[in-house]
Amino acid sequence: MITIKNHDQLAKMRSAGHLLHDVLCRLREAVVPGITTKALDSYAEELIRKGGAIPSFLNYHGYPASICASLEDEVVHGIPSDQVTIENGMILSIDCGLILDGWQADSAFTAPVGSIDEEKMQLIRVTEECFWKGAYMAQNGHRLGDIGHAVQAHAEAHGYGVVRDLTGHGIGRAMHEDPSIPNYGEAGRGVRIRPGMTLAIEPMIAMGKWPVHQLSDGWTIVTNDHSPCAHYEHTVAVVPDGPPEILTLPGHTWKGAEG
Ligand code: MF3
Numbered sequence: 484m485i486t487i488k489n490h491d492q493l494a495k496m497r498s499a500g501h502l503l504h505d506v507l508c509r510l511r512e513a514v515v516p517g518i519t520t521k522a523l524d525s526y527a528e529e530l531i532r533k534g535g536a537i538p539s540f541l542n543y544h545g546y547p548a549s550i551c552a553s554l555e556d557e558v559v560h561g562i563p564s565d566q567v568t569i570e571n572g573m574i575l576s577i578d579c580g581l582i583l584d585g586w587q588a589d590s591a592f593t594a595p596v597g598s599i600d601e602e603k604m605q606l607i608r609v610t611e612e613c614f615w616k617g618a619y620m621a622q623n624g625h626r627l628g629d630i631g632h633a634v635q636a637h638a639e640a641h642g643y644g645v646v647r648d649l650t651g652h653g654i655g656r657a658m659h660e661d662p663s664i665p666n667y668g669e670a671g672r673g674v675r676i677r678p679g680m681t682l683a684i685e686p687m688i689a690m691g692k693w694p695v696h697q698l699s700d701g702w703t704i705v706t707n708d709h710s711p712c713a714h715y716e717h718t719v720a721v722v723p724d725g726p727p728e729i730l731t732l733p734g735h736t737w738k739g740a741e742g
């Protein structure tokens with residue numbers, strides 16, 4: 484069931500989103516060569532709790548941490564570890580979620596560790612562009628397929644693979660609500676998008692081919708061809724007119740563009 488949020492509920496999701504943005508900004512600054520993914524996780528948990536919120540990932544279906552920290556060919560759900568030190572030239576995806584006053588926010592980004600090559604830089608850039616092109620389509624009267632189609636068209640124009648096995652999702656009181664939001668699809672198909680829907684849109688884009696598998700830790704997803712992968716996610720709210728409000732990016736304006 485797709486839930487429609489009212490004005491007061493959206494205000495609470497906005498507060499959750501703004502807090503998560505603050506947490507992610509600080510985490511981004513902490514992405515430096517030599518730090519462990521476990522240290523980043525501890526920092527995230529501390530920031531979330533200081534903000535009066537609860538880390539939504541922690542214990543989610545038994546997940547053991549407050550962030551996912553996915554390096555290089557890891558697509559998502561990398562488990563933070565004191566054995567994993569991030570090194571110059573790598574790319575690191577950090578995904579984080581929190582619950583404030585009963586309402587969820589979910590957001591992710593991929594960052595360079597130190598200096599990285601131009602190929603990886605482009606992957607990060609294009610993945611963010613995929614998000615913006617997809618999110619722009621989340622408008623009253625459009626359909627879900629418009630989002631996936633926009634993401635897929637941009638990624639494939641650069642020769643990248645769109646990961647099919649994981650999707651974006653509705654979000655609200657629960658982290659994962661209906662609908663599921665694939666990052667591929669046909670324009671004009673699928674559920675009609677309506678104001679008050681809150682969606683986590685999250686392209687996962689591989690430099691190579693899209694097939695992926697799960698590691699024996701039961702969580703980490705990696706590309707089969709071991710090509711690097713980037714992830715970019717925001718929680719957005721569909722509005723009556725025009726492109727959505729980005730709940731996890733305070734102060735954002737669309738400036739009439741599509742990203
Ligand atoms: N935040 C992820 C998503 O975007 C889910 C994380 S799963 C968890 O859907 F187990 F790590 F919480």
Ligand code: CO
Binds near residue numbers: 589651652683
């Ligand atoms: Co998500």
